[in-house]
Amino acid sequence: MIEISAVHKAFNQGQHNEYWALQGIDLRIEAGKVTAFRGPSGSGKTTLLTIVGCLARPTSGRVRLRGEEVSGLPERFLTEIRRRSFGFVFQQFNLIRGLSALENIILPALPTGRPRAQLVAAAMALLEQLQLTQRAQAKVEWLSGGEQQRVAIARALINDPEVIIADEPTANLDSTLAGEFMGLLASFTAAGKTVLLTSHDPLVVESAAVHRVVAMRDGKLIEA
Numbered sequence: 001m002i003e004i005s006a007v008h009k010a011f012n013q014g015q016h017n018e019y020w021a022l023q024g025i026d027l028r029i030e031a032g033k034v035t036a037f038r039g040p041s042g043s044g045k046t047t048l049l050t051i052v053g054c055l056a057r058p059t060s061g062r063v064r065l066r067g068e069e070v071s072g073l074p075e076r077f078l079t080e081i082r083r084r085s086f087g088f089v090f091q092q093f094n095l096i097r098g099l100s101a102l103e104n105i106i107l108p109a110l111p112t113g114r115p116r117a118q119l120v121a122a123a124m125a126l127l128e129q130l131q132l133t134q135r136a137q138a139k140v141e142w143l144s145g146g147e148q149q150r151v152a153i154a155r156a157l158i159n160d161p162e163v164i165i166a167d168e169p170t171a172n173l174d175s176t177l178a179g180e181f182m183g184l185l186a187s188f189t190a191a192g193k194t195v196l197l198t199s200h201d202p203l204v205v206e207s208a209a210v211h212r213v214v215a216m217r218d219g220k221l222i223e224a
C-alpha cells in the first residue's frame, strides 16, 4: 500500500552541518495493519514518517501511495493528499490555543465543505469514544496533557483518513489511557485503516494491536 524505495533525507545539505537523517530506506507497508517504528532517539523515525505523510520530501528516493508516486508532486497536490489520506498525531499536539476542544477537532475538516452540523456530530462521537465529552467546550489550554493528546487523536480522525501517522502518541498518557489508545488502534485496523506509529514505550511496541515492528538505527532499517 505504501512503498518506500531508496529514501534518503539530508538536512542542511551543502552546509558545514549537513546531516543525513535517512540513509537508504526500502520498505513496503501493508494496508490495514499497525506498523510500529522503534529505535534510539535521532535514528530517523520521525523524519521517515513526515516523508511518508507528505509533510516533507525525500532528498532522493521515492514514496508510492496505492501505486501512485507522491514524493515528487507539487505542494498543492501534496496538501490535498495529506488531507484526504492521512491523519496525524504528533508528540507536540499542535492544538490551537484559544479554541475549544471541539473547534480544534473540526478544523482539518473545514476545507472539505461538509456541513458544520455533520462535523460537530462526528467530533462529538469521537470525543465520546475517547471519554472526553464533558471537555468538548473547554479551551485546549485548560486541558491536561492526556486530554490534549486525546483531542489531537480525535482531530487526526475527523476526516476518516486511510492512514493514521502517530509519533509517540502515548507519550503523555498513563498506562490505562495508553492501553485504551492501543484498543482504538485495533478498531482502526478492523475498519481497514493503516497505522504507522513511533514509540519508545514497550507497552505500545509489544502490544497485541501492533502487527509489525520496524527497527531503525542511524537512518537505516535494522533487523528487529
Ligand SMILES: Nc1ncnc2c1ncn2[C@@H]1O[C@H](COP(=O)(O)OP(=O)(O)OP(=O)(O)O)[C@@H](O)[C@H]1O
Residues within 6 Å of the ligand: 011, 012, 019, 021, 039, 040, 041, 042, 043, 044, 045, 046, 047, 048, 198
Ligand atoms: N529540521 C532539521 N534540521 C536538522 N536536523 C534535523 C532536522 N530534523 C531532524 N534532524 C536530525 O535528524 C535526526 C533524526 O531525527 P528524527 O526526529 O527523525 O529522530 P527520531 O528517531 O524520531 O528521534 P526521537 O525518538 O527522539 O523522536 C536527528 O539527529 C535530528 O537532530
